Amino acid sequence: MECEYFEKINHRKYGELLAETGHWLIILAPDQRNLGTCVVALKRNETELSGLNADEWADLAFVVRKLEFAVKKAFHPTMFNWGCLMNSSYLEDPPSPHLHWHFIPRYQDTVVFHGKTFEDPCFGRSTMHDRGRSMKLSEEFTTKIKNEITKYLEI
Structure with missing residues (x-):
């Protein structure tokens, strides 16, 4: 995989690898303002959703089911947001977009995990606010956090 995005993953700039499937990497995001936030990145170079093939879409559906199940069991979020936001890739010169999804658990109630309190003050609104x-x-x-998720992540 010759890709700048994967270089960043290998150097842990984008977080800790939780699991991988045939087509996707599941990465625990370094910013955990919403407990269990992950990035799901395609394992090949692609810049647009329209470039995914049928196998990649099917594998993504598998990842969605497995990741949502695991994080529900681990932390009991109220719901999940999924976003394919690659805007920041275009802040670089030259741009280096790579197809990935942001997985953001949302919590109506405060969660305490190993003595640390996690709150979601934007519940019901976009985290972009x-x-x-x-x-x-x-x-x-x-x-x-990684161990708690992977305890339930059957991939």
């Missing part, structure tokens, strides 16, 4: 807030955690705490 709260761009200034982020939560970067220690590697040790991130491992606890």
Whole structure:
């Protein structure tokens, strides 16, 4: 895989790898302002949804079911947001878009996990309204989140 996006993943700039399927990587995002936030990235170079083939779409449907199930069991979110937002790729010169999905668990109620409190003050609205807030955690705490999700992630 010769791709700048995968170089960033390999250097942990985009988070911790949770699992992979034939077509997708499931990565725990470094920003955990919404507990369990992940990125689901295509394992080949592609820039647009229209470029996905039938097998990739079917595999994505599998990932959606498995990831939503695992995070529901782990943290009990109220719902999930999925977004394919590649805007920031075009802030780079030259742009380097790579097809990926943002998986954002949403919580109506506060969640406490290993003594840390997670709140979703934008519940019911887009998280884009709260761009200034982020939560970067220690590697040790991130491992606890990863372990809790992978306990239920049967891929």
